Amino acid sequence: MTGLFVRVALDHPLPALYDYRYPADAAPPSPGMLVRVPFGRRDAVGLICEVTAHSDVPAERLKSVEAVCTACPPLSEPWLALAAFAADYYQRGLGEVALPALPQALRDPSRWARLLAPQERYRLLAAGRDALPDALPARAQALRRLAAALVETGELDLADARALHPKAVATLDAWREAGWVEHRVIEFGAAAGSPAANAAGAADDADGIAVSVPTLSDEQADAVEAIAAARGFAPFLLHGVTGSGKTEVYLRALARLLDREPDAQALVLVPEINLTPQFEAAFRARFASLADDTIVTLHSGLAEGERARSWLAAHTGRARIVLGTRLAVLASLPRLAMIVVDEEHDPAYKQQEGLRYSARDLAVWRAKQLGLPVVLGSATPSLESWWQSEQGRYRRLTLSRRAVADAVLPAVRLIDLEEERRRGRASFEGLSGPLVAALKARVERGEQSLVFLNRRGYAPVLSCDACGWVAGCPRCSAYVVLHKPERTLRCHHCGWESRIPRACPDCGNVDIAPMGRGTQRVEEALATAVPGARVLRIDADSTRRKGSAQALFSDVHAGEVDILVGTQMIAKGHDFQRVSLVGVLNADNALFSHDFRAGERLFAQLMQVSGRAGRAGLPGEVLVQTRYPRHALYHALARHDYIGFANAQLAERRDAHLPPFVYQALLRAEGRTLEAALAFLQQAADALAGIPAAERVTAYDAVPMTIVKVMNVHRAQLLVESASRAALQATLREWQPALRALRGVLRWNLEVDPLDI
Known part of the structure; x- marks a missing residue:
């Protein structure tokens, strides 16, 4: 069959490209163009990957492209090659890579014209930043919303401005005449040619x-x-x-x-x-x-x-x-x-x-x-x-040195919790005496402290000591986390919530109690242990609203916080100028994880959070509470010795034949029962026998995942690895058709270079 045809990638699990007849009256097609095409009983947005004069699809089955996005320049050949590489390496269809990589708005043909039209923008000038807050009536809520959005973002496009104020155009034009804002129109596709600032001077x-x-x-x-x-x-x-x-x-x-x-x-x-x-x-x-x-x-x-x-x-x-x-x-x-x-x-x-x-x-x-x-x-x-x-x-x-002339790396001290217990030294809600004393000293000196605990919520477990009942999620094989401020029990895996029971549902005992500590409980304890301190918690629960994290971090930078409590959100990247003390709680759990990467992650996490102290010339100190003060990881941390730690870890990985000395892939299956998931994985393992490249690949036994059940779905995994990346990739490529032919599970996925095993 002849004519002009295009092969289109769609966001669909199958790796195939789909042939469509290209309309003769449309703009000339080229790879990288977005099109709207019929697919099954619906329309879908696809990406042209090939243009051809021949199609092997029978004429009666061949459908036509319905619309072409001509205003948006086609995606480049290098970008299409990047998407093709990612699809091949990570064992996905090209459309599963290319289409999700685009903004959702571009995957909606009804929004093409509006998105690609010239944009009118209003930019706040210095005079407006000074004048606007005092120039608006107190009761003019819509005007104040518009002004606040301009002050916050510095610039608004016309569509956003109209959403904030029904008469935005007239208002902004008036502000423009007053010299408070400037108006400009950006033509789609117009390049900006401003030179870069010279960073060698001011x-x-x-x-x-x-x-x-x-x-x-x-x-x-x-x-x-x-x-x-x-x-x-x-x-x-x-x-x-x-x-x-x-x-x-x-x-x-x-x-x-x-x-x-x-x-x-x-x-x-x-x-x-x-x-x-x-x-x-x-x-x-x-x-x-x-x-x-x-x-x-x-x-x-x-x-x-x-x-x-x-x-x-x-x-x-x-x-x-x-x-x-x-x-x-x-x-x-x-x-x-x-x-x-x-x-x-x-x-x-x-x-x-x-x-x-x-x-x-x-x-x-x-x-x-x-x-x-x-x-x-x-x-x-x-x-x-x-x-x-x-x-x-x-x-x-x-x-090797800090950028500020008088800033040095903080001193790391290990607090031996077992020694504290043997000597009868008091602790308060998991906060040791030396840590509390150090926190009080920083508050008295007007310096800031950071307390790191990588566990959100109030407590990870709610239990009854009379009968042994533990609050669990009805949909997952996991305990629910107590969130005291909201008075709820919440599963962090599926989102299930319930009110905190008044008594044990099994024996009726009213004396049920939380076990363990999360950031909410530490925040509460610090308010009592360090009276008068301004305590702020930053974690996924306290930063749910858009912009809330930025506002909370601004309070820390402004010096309005004495003690910051948080999870890994506060551990990296932030330049806290006034923080001179970091306290680390409950780090020991990662020392005994089944994940071979747990030690690497813990060391990185502790090095990163330790680095928040002493950045602006203040002497920094890090106090790590542990029951294993002689562990090699903590000794490397105390010396700030990443190189020694990394080389020791690499030697262990080499001896154990673990990444980066081997290459891995993980097949996960989800079924209505664990038996179904394991049976699917066993069939998948059997299918490897017919693949020549699999002779250089090791397949381990299928096992349940750490959290076996999530949302009433049972999960298991099968690990395959090889010392040859090429052999592993060839095996995975030939394995895929056999996996698609298997039945018996709700879904499965194949992950290349997995981080969580």
């Missing part, structure tokens, strides 16, 4: 306020020079102790790049959404001569319209610097010239649903594909990256 922000630029240390200067001098693919591992100024190295290297190549684009990845505001503020202050829309953020916390506009700014080349979390690694950047991955060790870079990709690994592959430098920064690099640098595949750049 920069000016948009309102003419000087932004000081710190003097580089010799180590920082050498790192900047090495990155700036790189040409072609050049992977760097920037190993810098906490507070050594890794962000300053990123800023200087990017400034050198943009001075050299004014049209270049850069991608900067951070592990968590709550780190993006401070990074964005630092980048906007340093690159103030760039237009506002040339520094954009991309993460899942953005509203769909905002995310789409940021993505389009990157796709059309308007955005020079894109800051984002892991999903940003798949953003379309046609002039990408440098990639930075901050805190590259963080597990958050590994997606745990859908396409289970590693953003760090894809960033390195993308840099190699395009021939450009990639900088992986961390105080505690992943053992995979450290091993690459040990082998000479990554060039290691070291920052």
